[in-house]
Amino acid sequence: MDELLYLDTAATTPVRREVLETMWPYLTGEFGNPSSHHQLGERAAHAVQGARATIAEQLGCRPSELVFTSGGTEADNLAIKGISLGAPRGRHLVTSAIEHEAVHESADYLRRLHGFEVTVLPVDRDGLVDPAALAAALRPDTTLVSIQHANNEIGTVQPIRELAAVARDAGVPFHTDAVQSAGALEVGLASLGVDAVSIAGHKLGAPKGIGALAVRGSIVLEPLLHGGGQERGRRSGTENVAGAVGLATALALASLERSHGARLVEARDMLIDGVLARVPGAILTGSRHERLPGNASFCFPGTSGEAVLLELEGRGIVCSSGSACAAGSDDPSPVLLALGIAPEVAQTAVRFTLPAGMSRVQVSEVVDRVVEAVSAVGGLRTA
Secondary structure, X not given: OOOOEEOEOOOOOOOOHHHHHHHHHHHOOOOOOOOOOOHHHHHHHHHHHHHHHHHHHHOOOOHHHEEEEOOHHHHHHHHHHHHHHHOOOOOEEEEEOOOOHHHHHHHHHHHHHHXXXXXXXXXXXXXXXXXXXXXXXXXXXXXXXXXXXXXXXXXXXXXXXXXXXXXXXXXXXXXXXXXOOOOOOOOOHHHHOOOEEEEEHHHOOOOOOOEEXXXXXOOOOOOOOOOOOOHHHOOOOOOOHHHHXXXXXXXXXXXXXXXXXXXXXXXXXXXXHXXXXXXXXXXXXXXXXXXXXXXXXXXXXXXXXXXXXXXXXXOOEEOEOOOHHHOOOOOOXXXXXXXXXXXXXXXXXXXXXXXXXOOHHHHHHHHHHHHHHXXXXXXXXXX
């Protein structure tokens, strides 16, 4: 087999060496509980405070407005349930048809157990939400809008500033799930014009099990977890000191590397152009231009998506058919169905998500290798 080529960074990323090095002291000698009132505990608390300040700077919020969580799913749950139950204007939520399961399931929980009504906005063929549709959906009793910044399957980046402005004009808080975009795009509260942002460490080169929610101080947040009152009472439980330090390092590194994002965009566009040129009938899913720098996702009508993935893995190329959170399901992706793609075509989806930091030579080599491999799907077509 050829050398392994990992093109599934939307699912998870390897932990960066720099991140591991900053975490190591807090996994070994500096193991104190940050709530303990002795030197070991105080040093751990100082580390958490430093990490909080670093992440807050990147997310455009005050350190007091940042809540550490166990990951993106908990951050989304805390935002949607916490804001909706904290000081609701009413019992109406607005979200989109292509949100992550953490958003959909949180909204459904509020519907089932707390009597909320949920409006699910449609998307167009590119996966974009129309701001006019959001404006029409808002009501006097709308208590929250939650629309993701970028989709994990098709890479489409929403016009969040425009959407958030619509909600702000109506006095409705706006949350965005920025788990997929935080490593590649600006995701600060001010830069996006939103009231709450969710991120996850393992999409950025930090470990699994750490995430954060930035939420404006004016927003009342009902906690999901009750206990010792950590995180200013918004998320009880002993803080993950090493995880917080690692997340801060990963986010700071990602911010520095965004200045080199043009190369990743170039690689994405080369890959899209190459696949569409070499594979008859291939369909690009998501927006051609309003998409994440490293995301290239396709459907290959007339093939078996699973067969395509096996063919690629046999050539040492690791990618996916879509969301890792839906692994094991035989059903077509709800995201692709929301774009108007037929179920049988949606089941042929393949997603490539490229790593950041590639040189020009690496970009050329990776694109050539993937396009050559994908062109073999012509031999996998079903009758």
